[in-house]
Amino acid sequence: MRLAVIAGDGIGPEVVAEGLKVLRSVAPDLETTDYDLGATRWQRTGELLPDTVLDELRGHDAILLGAIGDPGVPPGILERGLLLRLRFELDHHVNLRPAKLYDGVRSPLAEPGEIDMLCVREGTEGPYVGNGGVLRRDTPHEVATEVSLNTAFGVERVVRYAFERATARPRRHLTLIHKTNVLTHAGSLWSRTVEEVGAEFPEVTVTYQHVDAASMFFITDPGRYDVIVTDNLFGDIVTDVAAAVTGGIGLAASGNLDVSGTNPSMFEPVHGSAPDIAGQGVADPTATVLSVALLLDHLGRTDQARKVGAAVAFDLSTRDPRGRVRTTEVGDRLAALAGG
Amino acid sequence: MRLAVIAGDGIGPEVVAEGLKVLRSVAPDLETTDYDLGATRWQRTGELLPDTVLDELRGHDAILLGAIGDPGVPPGILERGLLLRLRFELDHHVNLRPAKLYDGVRSPLAEPGEIDMLCVREGTEGPYVGNGGVLRRDTPHEVATEVSLNTAFGVERVVRYAFERATARPRRHLTLIHKTNVLTHAGSLWSRTVEEVGAEFPEVTVTYQHVDAASMFFITDPGRYDVIVTDNLFGDIVTDVAAAVTGGIGLAASGNLDVSGTNPSMFEPVHGSAPDIAGQGVADPTATVLSVALLLDHLGRTDQARKVGAAVAFDLSTRDPRGRVRTTEVGDRLAALAGG
Ligand SMILES: CC(C)[C@H](C(=O)O)[C@@H](O)C(=O)O
Ligand SMILES: CC(C)[C@H](C(=O)O)[C@@H](O)C(=O)O
Numbered sequence: 046m047r048l049a050v051i052a053g054d055g056i057g058p059e060v061v062a063e064g065l066k067v068l069r070s071v072a073p074d075l076e077t078t079d080y081d082l083g084a085t086r087w088q089r090t091g092e093l094l095p096d097t098v099l100d101e102l103r104g105h106d107a108i109l110l111g112a113i114g115d116p117g118v119p120p121g122i123l124e125r126g127l128l129l130r131l132r133f134e135l136d137h138h139v140n141l142r143p144a145k146l147y148d149g150v151r152s153p154l155a156e157p158g159e160i161d162m163l164c165v166r167e168g169t170e171g172p173y174v175g176n177g178g179v180l181r182r183d184t185p186h187e188v189a190t191e192v193s194l195n196t197a198f199g200v201e202r203v204v205r206y207a208f209e210r211a212t213a214r215p216r217r218h219l220t221l222i223h224k225t226n227v228l229t230h231a232g233s234l235w236s237r238t239v240e241e242v243g244a245e246f247p248e249v250t251v252t253y254q255h256v257d258a259a260s261m262f263f264i265t266d267p268g269r270y271d272v273i274v275t276d277n278l279f280g281d282i283v284t285d286v287a288a289a290v291t292g293g294i295g296l297a298a299s300g301n302l303d304v305s306g307t308n309p310s311m312f313e314p315v316h317g318s319a320p321d322i323a324g325q326g327v328a329d330p331t332a333t334v335l336s337v338a339l340l341l342d343h344l345g346r347t348d349q350a351r352k353v354g355a356a357v358a359f360d361l362s363t364r365d366p367r368g369r370v371r372t373t374e375v376g377d378r379l380a381a382l383a384g385g
Numbered sequence: 386m387r388l389a390v391i392a393g394d395g396i397g398p399e400v401v402a403e404g405l406k407v408l409r410s411v412a413p414d415l416e417t418t419d420y421d422l423g424a425t426r427w428q429r430t431g432e433l434l435p436d437t438v439l440d441e442l443r444g445h446d447a448i449l450l451g452a453i454g455d456p457g458v459p460p461g462i463l464e465r466g467l468l469l470r471l472r473f474e475l476d477h478h479v480n481l482r483p484a485k486l487y488d489g490v491r492s493p494l495a496e497p498g499e500i501d502m503l504c505v506r507e508g509t510e511g512p513y514v515g516n517g518g519v520l521r522r523d524t525p526h527e528v529a530t531e532v533s534l535n536t537a538f539g540v541e542r543v544v545r546y547a548f549e550r551a552t553a554r555p556r557r558h559l560t561l562i563h564k565t566n567v568l569t570h571a572g573s574l575w576s577r578t579v580e581e582v583g584a585e586f587p588e589v590t591v592t593y594q595h596v597d598a599a600s601m602f603f604i605t606d607p608g609r610y611d612v613i614v615t616d617n618l619f620g621d622i623v624t625d626v627a628a629a630v631t632g633g634i635g636l637a638a639s640g641n642l643d644v645s646g647t648n649p650s651m652f653e654p655v656h657g658s659a660p661d662i663a664g665q666g667v668a669d670p671t672a673t674v675l676s677v678a679l680l681l682d683h684l685g686r687t688d689q690a691r692k693v694g695a696a697v698a699f700d701l702s703t704r705d706p707r708g709r710v711r712t713t714e715v716g717d718r719l720a721a722l723a724g725g
């Protein structure tokens with residue numbers, strides 16, 4: 046397995062080291078190449094994602110990313126120039142985000158086992174396309190726009206993927222989240238696509254919910270969800286709500302998938318670079334390890350993925366919920382469990 | 386006080402009746418005009434908001450709205466043609482949504498008194514403008530767009546209002562919620578505006594949060610918020626999250642304000658028409674009564690507003706949390722408390 050590693054900034058390198066430790070424990074054939082990208086490189090050289098690096102990344106089976114970001118960099122530079130550029134250039138049209146309440150994880154909102162959802166967020170369209178502009182900047186007549194672009198091609202492929210995932214799960218349920226009553230143009234495309242693709246999956250039951258109502262039900266009744274499909278921006282928000290009700294951002298994993306397999310997919314914890322705790326060895330690497338499980342699963346290494354997932358589940362069920370996390374200790378335990 | 390009443394559909398008429406009962410108990414000079422608008426009228430006549438009705442509405446001091454909507458009406462018709470049309474025509478640029486955890490209300494996430502936020506949501510811009518379209522509908526080449534429009538004029542007035550509210554509260558704190566790292570054009574206008582207007586309010590401390598992170602902190606640490614200012618769509622979502630953590634949609638009140646006073650402002654519970662429980666007398670009218678308090682406050686009837694607010698606070702603190710709500714009984718109790 047040829048893996049490109051972008052450890053990034055802040056706690057990124059710390060959690061990635063543990064992710065690789067666990068990965069190696071189940072996949073000894075791992076070959077890694079490190080790529081120095083992120084805030085530090087940009088601050089030093091002004092470079093975000095050189096074309097040569099992008100080309101090299103394409104030659105790998107997958108990418109593991111830690112975290113990108115630093116308070117010293119103006120908003121948007123690293124996101125648009127690096128993180129989102131990777132997602133767009135590598136056609137990561139499925140942003141996969143499971144949210145499961147594990148045994149041993151405290152949630153005031155549900156019992157372990159009650160929450161097990163899989164959010165399929167669109168990754169290359171919607172309000173994330175960067176289409177928009179500013180007119181008459183810094184005058185009282187300034188106008189700023191953002192255009193959400195949605196195509197039948199883009200919506201169809203992510204909706205189809207969501208149905209495929211739903212049909213392989215016991216509950217076979219899919220929820221479309223959008224705001225069709227206000228964003229009527231994009232909403233109509235999404236609704237019609239779900240209806241059309243859904244006709245090919247009669248065994249999957251389908252529900253629709255407005256994003257505002259869904260954000261509430263994620264809190265008051267998260268157990269009702271199975272697979273969710275939604276647009277790029279709504280997915281960004283509701284997956285953080287889902288993370289909050291399933292033990293927090295320390296456990297939230299994600300995969301940015303090019304389902305066609307043309308480009309390497311990229312796996313990353315949902316959390317950021319957390320500069321406030323960087324360098325202290327207290328960041329929880331579990332979200333990175335769960336992202337490694339998604340990576341293995343994506344590469345068809347189902348058995349290895351299962352081992353990593355089981356290691357996390359066991360470790361969480363036996364952790365002292367009040368105990369302080371030591372990054373390397375968690376990694377050591379998970380590697381021993383997964384590889385043992 | 387000349388009040389236009391749009392009771393609307395489903396539980397709308399039931400909760401509005403109680404809202405008016407409480408309003409009358411503190412404001413005996415109330416004169417109401419009923420307007421028959423909503424799903425029922427549209428289904429019967431095809432009419433949404435006739436211009437003559439809009440003109441008549443303008444002649445009132447305020448509008449009280451119950452709920453609009455019916456599952457039999459396609460998404461967008463009533464929202465764009467009636468609800469949002471009212472907000473846009475009457476220039477309701479401030480959508481005011483308090484979220485407070487009252488004594489006696491159970492929340493798994495905080496103790497009573499710990500949550501007291503005031504969300505100032507922009508009401509006439511952003512992705513709500515209805516600007517967008519569909520190209521090549523129902524073909525594999527379909528493209529659907531939604532344009533978020535943001536103007537210096539529109540952002541400045543709502544940001545200024547938020548600072549004014551913040552400066553009058555004990556904590557004097559304001560949080561801007563946006564997604565400036567992705568929506569860089571609109572985000573830049575919002576950030577710069579908060580910075581500029583903030584210079585006039587040095588006593589107010591200001592924080593910025595991305596909408597995804599904020600949606601998480603609303604759940605894990607809602608006590609940190611005081612006043613919030615945000616765009617139309619983000620406000621729609623985060624206020625439902627705020628409602629979920631402060632006792633649910635049954636308590637969420639809102640005011641759609643034209644701060645300039647040119648047009649009547651409109652007050653409505655955040656909940657919908659809830660057709661599943663309509664006609665049974667079990668809808669909780671408390672959100673409508675709290676909207677009445679906002680209405681009184683907006684009209685400068687501070688003392689009457691205080692009485693209604695105190696009645697709700699007292700009633701909630703003594704309600705049996707497991708007891709079944711009877712719509713008219715709640716209204717009777719609140720009217721007696723407020724007027725007594
Ligand atoms: C950092 C940012 C661009 C990103 C997003 O909005 O997608 C992040 O919030 C995420 O969810 O992965
Ligand atoms: C019904 C809908 C148009 C409305 C909105 O999105 O603003 C509602 O959700 C609200 O929050 O008042």
